[in-house]
Amino acid sequence: MALGKLDGVSPSLSMDRELLSYRGAKPLFALTALLTTLQGLCLILQAIFLGRMISGLFSGKQIASVSSDLLLFFIVMVCRYFMVFLIKRACYKFADRTSVELRRAFLKKLFIIGPQSAKREGTGALVSLALEGVLQARRYLELFIPKMVANGIIPVLILIYVFWTDRMSGLILLITMPVLIIFMILLGLAAQKKMDDRWASYRVLSNHFIDSLRGLSTLYYLGISKLHMRTINRVSDKYRSMTMGTLRLAFLSSFALDFFTMLSIAFVAVALGIRLVDGHILLEPALTVLILAPEYFLPVRELGQDYHATLDGKEATKQLKDYTNLPTDLENMSEADHQxxxxxxxxxxxxxxxxxxxxTDAEKTTLREINMNLRGLEKxxxxxxxxxxxxxxxxxxGGFISASSGTVQLNDQNFAFSTQRWREQVTYIPQHPYLFSATIRDNIAFYKPDATDQQIAQAVQAAGLNGLIDHLPEGMDEQIGSGGRQLSGGQEQRVALARAFxxxxxxxxxxxxTAHLDIETEYELKQPMLQLFENKLVxxxxxxxHWMEQMDRIVVLHNGKIAESGTQDELIRKKGAYFDMVCAQLEGLL
Ligand SMILES: Nc1ncnc2c1ncn2[C@@H]1O[C@H](COP(=O)(O)OP(=O)(O)OP(=O)(O)O)[C@@H](O)[C@H]1O
Known part of the structure; x- marks a missing residue:
């Protein structure tokens, strides 16, 4: 965020400048400022007409003779609420559009950074940010902007009018406002600290929950699923108590704000009453000032209340912004470089x-001095x-992470693995390929949805999946993934192979x-895998x-560095790290 911590906790004094960076924010602020000024003027007129009407009736006038004031009072009241409606509508539209843009930018970045970010941030935290975070951000933008603008305009307008009408009351209002604001800052500082802790606890809770769901079967087999329930309870309870702490502070803050406001209004009322009795002020201006006094404090009070209600939204907006601003070399490259x-x-x-x-969180470099060439269709x-x-x-x-230093060249031109062009050419098969909750057909055709039935059938055949599909009641339309038919590790890997084909x-x-497969399943998969390797850089x-037999070149890594590389024969002859590994595996078998 562009502003420091204090800016976040003193909303009445300073504006969150980050808000201005959103598309359409400046015109919105200008429009809201204009409408709020009109609203403030209506408010003052309302008080003038009401004051005049009451003092008229008090001095013995007939209702008919104050009816024009009554009519004007209602007209300005309608105008005032019309302004409120226009402000709310404009802010709602802005918040809606900005939150959609924030989510879009967030998801775009997520796809650019790839699975590495899910590893770093945690899937649960990312899901919460994309779903709830965006909603909270929207609420924050919708509520906070009009309150912030009102806070900067309405008290000033009222103060000018009150000073002009009755200097003493103006002075009381002027002195009491900073006290209120300082109090708000102090509470805001405490609230911000609590909100930071709460957000951190929420991230832990989200990640913990998703991890627990994923690992449920493992926990069950280990017989510790009940034990784990206690951990979930503990994490949830911590989050609950943090939420209660924040709520406590919010209630305390509202109470204190109301108390100080009432006290300030009482000062104004007593000062007016004494001077009214002494005849130093007339009833009509005294009434007008008294009607305006609560309106003077209202924006600050509302801002204070909404500030607590929208703090999580402010934090979510910051998180979304920070995430979308993470640098990637894809963005650093020019369009020409892409081409x-x-x-x-x-x-x-x-x-x-x-x-x-x-x-980012590691103490030492994981990969060091990697000097390596990849050519054509080698394995x-x-x-x-x-x-x-x-x-x-x-x-x-694969472009999921970006190098910390060093250069990469493709055909003698500087290049980054995270470019879209590179990724479009890569198929990645991990240990546990992800199966979407969809039919087998959709899962296979996920990256090529326009594939014909014939192409899919060929891929199924090549991956050796037809044996399984023939035995499924729904055939290619059988639901798999979470909630559907569960496949074995080998079958899942065959779906991944069919996708790749x-x-x-x-x-x-x-x-x-194949690390998690038994040797027989691996052996069955070997033939379709070798077929897949043809005409590709693997x-x-x-x-x-045993896979090294089929490789043109072997690269041996040791502590993040290339220890040696060459063909299998070369490495065996060299009797280095590779030779030692082969010996160790053979000893394991003997
Ligand atoms: N997200 C991460 N954050 C910090 N350190 C990590 C992260 N992922 C891996 N590491 C560390 O980087 C080093 C290399 O890990 P990596 O997973 O690349 O090794 P590997 O050779 O694939 O291991 P394995 O054969 O067990 O899968 C390890 O010390 C690991 O602890």
């Missing part, structure tokens, strides 16, 4: 020079001990796709060394 990134062909050459990568095996950086390297090449993209990234990270 330069050529389609991957059998002659293509990609060079990585001194590439490093460090996770490259990535191996290394657990934690060596295989998945990170695959994520980097159908997409037929020239680059294939595999991150331990980068295959795995622990299972």
């Amino acid at each position: 330069k990134s050529l389609r991957w062909t059998k002659h293509a050459l990609l060079k990585m020079h001194d590439v490093t990568f460090q996770y 490259v095996g990535i191996i290394g001990a657990s934690g060596a950086g295989k998945s990170t390297l695959i994520d980097l090449i 159908l997409c037929d993209r020239p680059i294939l990234l595999l991150d331990e796709p 980068i295959f990270a795995t622990h299972r060394l």
